[in-house]
Amino acid sequence: MNRCSVCHGETTSKTITYTQWYEGKLIAVQNVPAEVCPTCGEEYFSPEVTDKIQKVIELHNSIATLEVPVYQLA
């Protein structure tokens, strides 16, 4: 059991979707284990998880994405 450093409430283990803006794009990483404070919503990650997230984001950045406009004919 960990304590929230913002409000000192007890945090609970959860699996969340982590989102971060990176070079103008919003990147979402699903199934991220985190300690979440139910009182103020602050999220805490272990150093291993933080490291993994960083690697995912770096990997994402090396993947070329192609955006196409979508038209509705109706």
Ligand SMILES: [Zn+2]
């Ligand atoms: Zn808190």
